[in-house]
Amino acid sequence: MSKKSNPSDDMLVQAGFNPNEVAYMFTPQFTRDDIVAALFESTYSDPRTLDLRLKLPASMAADVSTGVLVEKFKPIFIYEADGRPCTDRPDWYIEGRLRTRTTLGAPRTYVRIFMLDKSDAWVQRISTAHTRRREILIEEAYA
Numbered sequence: 001m002s003k004k005s006n007p008s009d010d011m012l013v014q015a016g017f018n019p020n021e022v023a024y025m026f027t028p029q030f031t032r033d034d035i036v037a038a039l040f041e042s043t044y045s046d047p048r049t050l051d052l053r054l055k056l057p058a059s060m061a062a063d064v065s066t067g068v069l070v071e072k073f074k075p076i077f078i079y080e081a082d083g084r085p086c087t088d089r090p091d092w093y094i095e096g097r098l099r100t101r102t103t104l105g106a107p108r109t110y111v112r113i114f115m116l117d118k119s120d121a122w123v124q125r126i127s128t129a130h131t132r133r134r135e136i137l138i139e140e141a142y143a
Contacts, residue, residue, distance in 0.1 A: 012122060015076055015093050015114045023124040026054050028115055035094060038070040049099055052111075052123065067099040068111060076114070089117045095126070 013019055030050045038048040049067025075090035094113040115121035 011078065012114060015091075016095075016112055017114065017122070017124050018127070021124050021127060023122045024054050025120055025122050026052075028113075028121045029053060032092065032117075035070060035073055035092065038068075038096075039073050042069070047099075050094070050096070050113075052098075052113075054123065068094075068096040068113070069099060070094060070096040072096070087117060091116050 009019065012023060017023055028050075034048075034050060038050055042048045047067075047069055049069055052064060052066055052068050054064035072093075072095035074093050076093050077090045078086045080086055092113075092115045094115065096111060096113075098109045098111060110126040111123050112126055113121055113123045
């Protein structure tokens with residue numbers, strides 16, 4: 001298996017994955033165009049979601065089949081040591097929340113997805129990244 005289709009732990013950590021949480025590899029049933037539609041064409045009354053289907057190990061309670069409401073989507077460019085890009089197209093990092101209860105968590109559970117361009121993807125539950133504060137901490141930064 002080539003390095004491109006099996007990223008190192010370092011690549012997943014650099015993409016934003018927590019090394020202390022399980023990540024599940026899967027073949028996405030959605031495309032970049034589906035991600036763009038989920039991000040820019042969703043409304044409260046008609047949310048566009050990404051179809052997330054995972055075949056989990058037998059030790060898990062059940063397989064996962066739910067929609068992910070996309071909140072964040074960004075390209076990730078991977079470069080060779082000499083500064084040249086590894087590929088012509090970027091890989092993709094997505095954050096969103098689950099629409100229904102699954103083995104990964106209850107509705108409103110946040111997940112991150114790292115998707116190689118036209119290939120495999122990894123999903124991981126975000127355990128603490130979306131904790132909300134009641135107060136915004138503001139510090140003066142005038143020059």
